[in-house]
Amino acid sequence: MHRFTTETDAIAQAVVGYALDRIKMDPPPLDGPATLEELRAAAGETITADGIGGEEALRVFADVLAPATLSTDHPRNWAFVPAAPTEASVLFDLVVGASSIIGSTWIDGAGAIYAENQAIRWLLDLAGFPGSSGGVFVSGGSAGNLSALVTARDRAMRERQAAGRERPARWTLAATEDAHSSVWSAAKVMDVDVLAVPTDERARLTGEALENTLQQRAGDLDGLFAVVATGGTTNAGIVDDLEGVRWVAQRRGLWLHVDGAYGGAALAAPSARALFTGIEHADSVVIDPHKLLFAPFDCAALLYRDPLVAARAHMQEAAYLDEVTELENWNPSHYAYHLTRRVRGLPFWFSLATHGTAAYRDAVEAVLQLTREAADEIRGRDGLELLEEPEISVVLFKRDGWGEDRYLTWCDELLDTHTAFALPTTWHGEKVMRFCFVNPVTTIEDVRVVLDTM
Numbered sequence: 001m002h003r004f005t006t007e008t009d010a011i012a013q014a015v016v017g018y019a020l021d022r023i024k025m026d027p028p029p030l031d032g033p034a035t036l037e038e039l040r041a042a043a044g045e046t047i048t049a050d051g052i053g054g055e056e057a058l059r060v061f062a063d064v065l066a067p068a069t070l071s072t073d074h075p076r077n078w079a080f081v082p083a084a085p086t087e088a089s090v091l092f093d094l095v096v097g098a099s100s101i102i103g104s105t106w107i108d109g110a111g112a113i114y115a116e117n118q119a120i121r122w123l124l125d126l127a128g129f130p131g132s133s134g135g136v137f138v139s140g141g142s143a144g145n146l147s148a149l150v151t152a153r154d155r156a157m158r159e160r161q162a163a164g165r166e167r168p169a170r171w172t173l174a175a176t177e178d179a180h181s182s183v184w185s186a187a188k189v190m191d192v193d194v195l196a197v198p199t200d201e202r203a204r205l206t207g208e209a210l211e212n213t214l215q216q217r218a219g220d221l222d223g224l225f226a227v228v229a230t231g232g233t234t235n236a237g238i239v240d241d242l243e244g245v246r247w248v249a250q251r252r253g254l255w256l257h258v259d260g261a262y263g264g265a266a267l268a269a270p271s272a273r274a275l276f277t278g279i280e281h282a283d284s285v286v287i288d289p290h291k292l293l294f295a296p297f298d299c300a301a302l303l304y305r306d307p308l309v310a311a312r313a314h315m316q317e318a319a320y321l322d323e324v325t326e327l328e329n330w331n332p333s334h335y336a337y338h339l340t341r342r343v344r345g346l347p348f349w350f351s352l353a354t355h356g357t358a359a360y361r362d363a364v365e366a367v368l369q370l371t372r373e374a375a376d377e378i379r380g381r382d383g384l385e386l387l388e389e390p391e392i393s394v395v396l397f398k399r400d401g402w403g404e405d406r407y408l409t410w411c412d413e414l415l416d417t418h419t420a421f422a423l424p425t426t427w428h429g430e431k432v433m434r435f436c437f438v439n440p441v442t443t444i445e446d447v448r449v450v451l452d453t454m
């Protein structure tokens, strides 16, 4: 099993050949889910005492399993937040897999961590963070949000201790109902209350609403330690009033976390940068390169204004505290809730190094431009109504007379015919259609073809 034999060589050709063929597909097949019964019938039992052999396992994957997975990189996959990894990033993911690097500590992964940190630095600079800031790649926005909020609470706890104050009866964070589900989930994991701040008519958190809520709830704020703002909501692609929120957070000494898992990539686009004014004052930011920055799963960047605060919260061995204060000993394991870590930022780094940041700026702009064209297309069609002017790359719209069932039937037809994958969402209490674009290969013609079937 651990020696490269002539038999391994044959499997190697087949596996690498399969991977290359998949990477070269343009477009890849959209594919779609199968039922458990269908998979059982077609794939059968694959784990046996003697093994079925690499050739057969690859055949089962290629013929049965892969077609039962949706291609998130298909140019007409617009459900949830899809993906569009560059060729370079996907190819380099093969290298990462081949290299057995553990990205936890500098002593293990120095070279890889050096490269990852350069990619992180590009993101820190886009956010306008200072030279002393730093970050780490984690598995996703969920892991990033949780780790950032744990850091925020740890800072609040230490400040209270230093001031000789007791722990609060309950810790609390402020967020809106439109904050991503992972923020609410993080609060649950941390057993922290959420102070829900009402949003404006575009479902945005504003500084004013935050301040009003904090004044109304003045008696419940003893354990309030953080505010979560969203830099591009998943549902509607709308950016909160970061500048207004940051003033409130600053005045009240609250940690400001900006969840830019989906939309933070738009920092790279000059046409959208102004939406994010104020993000430079955040304490932490999450941006998922596996969403709108063209990296393969799974890759999220967790950015800290002051990484030392994160190290105090997350370091698993206090004896290393001295080392983390030195840049030579940047240990990624210290900045989030994890220890073993794939160097998942390397595919993103390789592609960024290969193509340069200007190509990323242009690719993100292309997606934003496509979204504006899609909005115009919808506006121009009889029977369709555009619901919001898009800010990043989500369009929300409705079809006259359609309700939830009709949208779902239409979406099923699109998937069954391998035309597209999209799903409705809820907006102001109503079922509407939602397209989320992340793929620079998607064209307005793709959008027209799909709208024509409505």
Ligand SMILES: *Cc1c(COP(=O)(O)O)cnc(C)c1O
Pocket (backbone or CB within 6 Å): 081, 139, 140, 141, 142, 143, 145, 180, 182, 230, 232, 233, 234, 259, 260, 261, 262, 263, 288, 300
């Ligand atoms: C996708 C998303 C998340 C969760 O990120 P994962 O990478 O799926 O864990 C968090 N926040 C926002 C705004 C998102 O769009």
